[in-house]
Amino acid sequence: MHILKRTKSNVHPYVPELQDLYQQGRVSRREFLRLATLLGVSLAGAEALIGVAPAAASARARQAVVRGGTMTIATRVQRVDHPARFSWIEAANQFRQVCEYLVRTDWDNITEPWLLEKWEANETVDEWTLFLRAGIKFNDGTDLTADDVIFNFEQWLDPDIGSSMLGLMSYLKPENIEKVDDLTVKLHLDTPQIGVPEHLFHYPALIVPKTFEGDLVRQPVGTGPFMLEDYVETERATFVRREDHWRMGEDGSPLPYLDRLVFVDLGEDTAAQIAALQGGQVDNIYNPSIDVWQAVKEMPGVAVYSANTAQTFHIRMRVDQPPFDNVKVRQALKKCIDRQKMLDLAWFGEGVLGHDSVFAPVHPEYCEKEIPAYDPEGAKALLAEAGYPDGLEVELSTQQARAEPAMAQSLQETAAAGGFNIKLNILPSAQYWDIWTEVPLGITIWAHRPLGIMIPALAFTADENGVPGAWNETRWVDEEYVTLLRQAESTLDVEKRREIACMMEDIEAERGSCAIPFFTSVWYVCHERFKGVRAHPTNYDLFDEVWEEKA
Amino acid sequence: MSALSGGTKTAEKRPSRLRRLWGGFSIILESRVGTIGLCIIVFWVLVAIFAPLLAPRDPLSQDSDAINKGSSEQYLLGTDQLGRDILSRLIFGTRTILVLAPLSVLASVTVGTILGLTAGYFGGLVDEVVMRLLDAIMAFPTILLYLIIIAAIGPSAVNVVIAITFVGTPGIARLVRSLTLDIRTRDYIRAAQTRGEHPLYIMFVEILPNVRGPLIIDALLRVGYAIFAIGTLGFLGLGLPPPTPDWGGMVAEARKFIWTAPLNVLWPILAITSLVVGLNLFADGLREETTRYQ
């Protein structure tokens, strides 16, 4: 194939192999696309490799886009200063319309180059070369160059800025960023890392010009499709269409299609948002909570989109304290979970079931396993073996938020039959945060991450002295597991990595410290007349190709 | 009071006490609004007492097959967003509110009465200091004070009681103080003073019983306010943490689903409104009748 031939010269050596695997049916289409793009092939190129038409394009072809219109989004309008320092995904979401990322992880969890033309990794995956797309301009008229990119990397890695990128990119030191030419930057990593492109789509990784002084509201300069018009903290943020965005729409003019975006803050209570959506004062509710989803899912004129994610809630047990230092007790508790029921109660069945491993079906290296059944008798037996023939009384602590209380109650109910007498200690979030790493039994939310291996690195490792990491709330450090993890972290081959993941999943299920009953879905709630809208697992609003259908 | 008056309760006083109590009751029955109010209160109190018998289901148990369902044979008033029986939650919610509201009023009446008696009876600097402090608290819009306190100490049943006590105390202290200032000039207080009675005796034995009438009416109104406050705090998400059934919280939850289950929000609204109306009617009737009798 022509495309294949042309690209073959500079594609990653693993790509052809991958292509074979796909043809043998050993990797799914989605996995192929994901991995190929991860290895530097553009999405369109990757799609071409396996001979499919771009899905979005075919969908769009049915209707002609219309330009103009305003979308009003209900959200919180809070703290904005340095994008590297964003701590609110709401703020990131608003300024994502002004600034863009080097890459984009799309709705299917596939990461593709964005401001980058492409990227390349060496075979040991510790050297990454980023090729910038030429001709992209900031909205103040300056060109996007390698200097800007390096400035941003430096900001992320500057401890004085305080970006969460710093923790994520612990494998990179500022002095190891090399400017190759005006459009090329090379990263020399301390350790191999396959997740670099995913990391570049972490929400604070918005690209600002090198003249940036630290306040995005005062200096709303970016390459994105919209420009900031008005920012009233705690009230609203207004954005208007930029005329010279680098991406072209279907009609051949620059994106975006919409003229204006208005983000309005209606307070903490989502009811006002729902009322506003119903009354047509807002068209979209950002990052809808479960009750918003419930309330609007059947609302006429409102479309609800959903996406699977890897967001989950760990029912986590501290292995350095009795009774959960006994692996049998842990296994018993895992058997006490009626997963489907718990998902139904806690998240209205909107999600996929888990098997006590951090690897979720959306992760590329996910290895499918059987979902453990609800087995109170087995749990009882295990408890007896562990020395608790008359059952066991434990206290379950968690915070008063989201699904946690419902999960706790469900567990309390189903575990009673398994011999566990669970007392609930449901605390306000702030109070739970004070003790979340300390309680013997708790429920903790873990956010979505694009790769499965990203979570164990945080949750189940220790430092060189054997002290469990700061986020290792269960103190579970399994030598075999950690070895496998390190191996996986430098394994680019998704198939090989899946093999490792299979073993890791088994270890987690057998002696791991967390029961992971399900992975939740996220939703996207928007008025039906807006087209080109999809739910993104990370809840990112990507409005560049959204258009409003005129009645 | 009983500690101070000790042996003064003579045997022949008891029947008169009972009679007086009944007298107070019959006064209420003379007022039609008061009677209606009393009936409403008694209704809710009975509901609270017999909640476990009256509630058809466990207020916490969830039925994932019946989410936001309307009235049915199984669920008389329907179910909420978690598939819990609204009727049962309403019934158990009565307990929450009818325990917390009177409790917090009782606490503020106790503290307020002591402060008010002291300030009113001693006057002078004591009065100045106490009243200035209480004025400062009273200068706050009530909800604001609740917000600040709950924000500081976090939402929980105990903290709600603490907040309402804190907010309610100055009003009661002021009332008691003004009554005390008036009573202090009465001749029977002078008579007690000329007998060389201890200030504590005068405050708690001579003055306190005469403050009782207006204080009871005020306390009744305050129970209404407290219910109001508990409901509002629950509504604002500063009240009792879920899943405790709490009317304000139920309104807050249910109002999100007005478009799917419009009636769900109506029941807790009706419940809280009827209870406060009942209390206000009762207090009104009581006030009207006692002033008529005086």
Place this chain on the structure above:
Amino acid sequence: MFRFILRRLGFMLLTMFLVSVVIFLVSEVAPGDVARHILGQFATDDQVKLLRQQMGLEQPLYVRYFDWLVGNEWRLRNKVDMPLVYTKARPKDEIQWWAEESDGTLVQWKYKTSSGSLEQIRIAPDDSREVVDFEGWKTRDDGSQYFWGVDTAGHVVLWVKNVEGAGSGPAAAGRSLGTSGGQEYYPLKKGLLRGDPGISLRTNRPVGPTLARRLRNSFSLALIAFLLIMPIALALGILAGLREGSALDRSISLFSLITTSVPEFASGVFLILVLSFWLDLLPGASVFVDDTAPLQQPKLIILPVLTLTLAEVGYVARMTRASMVEVMNAPYIRTAILKGLPYRRIVFRHALRNALMAPITVIMLHVNWLVGGIVVVEAVFGYPGLGLYMLDSALFKDVNAIEAGAMVMVALAVGTQLIADIIYTFLNPRIRFT
């Protein structure tokens, strides 16, 4: 009379002082660590400790109180040895703390953890900005080098050169700890009394402007409601009071009693249910897409105003009625009747003025309730007013915003009481002429 007002003013100031103490104590001496709260679940103890230092939480309570009330830059300038100013360095900048050099150049310092050196940010009077390496370290007797300066996040900081682990706290994920690297931190404050309520923990921007905007929104809501409530309530109350015991009186009284018994959140939600959901007449939320939204779409504020009105009309009507009844039974009304005056004259010339005296004070005292109602109504309708701001701040534990907002609200409430007192003195000649 003048003396009376002056006295009231004095009381008001005293009250405000005590209020400030109460607010400060309640919000600052609360259980739970503010720093921990800000940094969230995943912060380490070191980070929390550093933030506590940077927020000045390690200082004694009274110091924090006075800093909060009257500011501290006049005290801290001795450490830096330069005038400290709180200003917008350039017209478009955020207001910030700077040290001012004699030629008017504004400077801040920034510690580079990587190199252990200081950078100086300089903004010349002509608005030009430059960042230069700074070598002005001072030397102690033991040879160690230190420097007192102003960092970019509004602290006076003591930096020590090349000291192992010189307070270089790790930055917390997603949360600016300002510049780290200092050994001692003193957060600069202008003080509430001098017009600076500090930085919001939620938005990381000065509370002042947000507060002002929210206050304006709430004020217009309250004003409209007030203008609606007063005539209706006074008319109802006077009518009922004049016809004491009549069917009209009883229905007005019952209506008032029931409406005052319905909590605002209940009536608000009920109105949404009826007018917004069932009849589909009015929007159920107040969405302001720009500042002029309420003018362009008056529909947006009908429901909030209606809810407030419903809650307050009954109360004011009841007060007015009671006062009217009392006045109509007063001996001087008897005198007026027995003077043979026409009924209208009795009502308008003799009764009204006296009857309005009591309610006006009570009504003004009731402003506290109105404010409370506003908090709830704003929460119900998502109206961007001060009440909603306070609620959000409370939920976020945004201490600075709560403190400032509370002071503003209390000042308003106390201020209206002062106005009520003044009106009262004008209505009541007994006070006017003593």
Place this chain on the structure above:
Amino acid sequence: MRGPREVPILQIEQLAVAYATRHGDVAAVRDVSFEIHRAQTFGIVGESGCGKSTVAFGMVNFLGRNGRITGGRILFQGQDLVKRSELELRKLRGDRIAMVYQDPMQALNPAMTLGDQMAEVLIVHRSMKRSAAMERCKQMLERVYMPDPASVMRRYPHQISGGQQQRIVIAMALLNDPALLIMDEPTTALDVTVEAAVLDLINDLQNEFDTAIMYISHNLGVIARVSDEIGVMYAGEMVERADVKDIFARPSHPYTLGLLRCIPRLDTTKRSTTLQPIRGRVPSPTALPPGCIFEPRCPFARPACSHQPIPMREIQPGHWARCLYAEEILEHKDDLSDDMVNIIIGVAPKTDNGGPILRVKEAKTYYPVASKQIIGGQKQYVKAVDNVSMEAMPGRTLGIVGESGCGKSTLVKTIIGLEKLSGGEIEFMGMDISTPVSKRSEALIKDLQMVFQNPDSTLNPSFSVGYQIARPLRRFKTVPRNQVRDEVIRLLNMMRLGENYYGRLPRQLSGGEKQRVAIARAIAAQPKLVLCDEPVSALDVSVQAAVLNLLLEIQQQLGTTMVFIAHDLSVVRFFCDHLAVMYLGQIAEIGPAEAIYLPPYHPYTEALLSAVPIPDPSAEQKHIRLGGSVPSALNPPTGCRFHTRCPRRAMLPDGGAICEREDPPAQFDTDQHRIYCHIPLEELRKMEAVVTIEKEGPHVG
């Protein structure tokens, strides 16, 4: 004088008024008939609750929402008012019929200037322009001797004194030259000297305007002074009606006689006269006796009295009485009612010769007041009691008399320790008691007790009578614990209340009964000295007599010393052995009671005596009136405090310049009789007696 055929201004025929209550109609006034002629004053007298005000308001059909006229006719200038429309009545009110009320402060609108309030009468009824109306008001104010009328009209009610307020109300009533003026206790709230001036004014104006006046009062003295004809009301009925002289000389209804027998007069003392209270209580209007309404209380009642209502009948021309045996009443006027026989005070009670039991030396009680300046400024004091010296002899009664604000109550409170003494000393039985009550020993506290003025506040409404009387017994351990109840019952019996009062609550008692309980409480601990602060002022005369008798009996039995405060000179004269007259915080005159009432007088005593209304139209009184009003105790006049109002200053050289400069010296008329005045004693001795009362009439010494 009027001719007999002239149409009366007001003619009331069998007026009946009822009030609707929850328990049905209550007939408040029944069968009242009388007439008033031009320039005549008809006085209605009766105790509280007898329906006199109802009659007054019935005239103008102003009976409130629940009152209505149920029968009879009200002929005003020959026309019946009863069925008149509201509009017609309104046109009469304030124009042809005007009213003056008891409490002028309450009757005036606090939020309007006095000028406006007056002028609107003219504006409404006479359609006058405001300026013309104002001018007329000013003239009227001049006629009521209002100083500086123009400025008064710009003021508000609270800015002028009570006496002036009443002048305004009277002036307002007279503006339209009404045919009928109804005055409902117009002087009751006023001090005696002010009252006298207002009564003079009413007399003057009546002569000038030829108005018919209906004058209502509970005070027989006032009624005697102002009325031409009198109607006595009892329990809603008029029981006797006659010419003023006639009624006092020949009371023909047992109730009228009873009233006259229970009021002390200026010429009577406890040694010369016994007060004879009327037994029993006024019947409740819901439970009237079937026959004569006075029958249950009547000492002359016979079986026939209780059969049917008794009609009014004319026993002599112009003298009507509602009694079957009216003609016989006068024969019995000297009979003593049976329960009073034992109190005859012939001899003075035995005295220890150990000198005074209480000695007050140059006592001062000052209250600090908030300074006028906002910052700084001299602290100011109200000098409520200033340099008062007096003694009380054991077993005797010392009376203190003076107008309101003279400091008499403060003095008593200082003695008992409720107020702090600012200077001077007080000695009780040789011990210093200058300290407040909290610092006194228990024994001392026990020996000094007090009886208070207001029967409604003297008892704690929350506790039973028994408990309250027992409290001092328990506290001072007067009797052993187990005998407390018996002792309380003994005291109750002594108070003529009986054992069944033990468990009652104060609200179940009448005013007189409450006061008796209060007295029982005061004497329970057997004190040596009882301070009585106007104990009978708030009581109706018949009750007052009973309480006074009770106090006398106690003193007789227990030998208790008493200090007795009153503003009523007749009561003090009757009750006390010694008397102090106070003016503005100081003593004007002190001495044995008899001596006070005879020359030499302090000029203030003289003025007081000449102002006392005497319930005897034949008594002669000198006409001395005080100008101005009592100065503020915050800034009392220098020198003699009375100099600003003293009518006798002219007796001194240069118009009494010395009075303004120097404190008046104490001049000893006799050993015990001191007069604080600059006028030489010889001059004072030359004064005539103020009051001359014929030793006739119904009272017999």
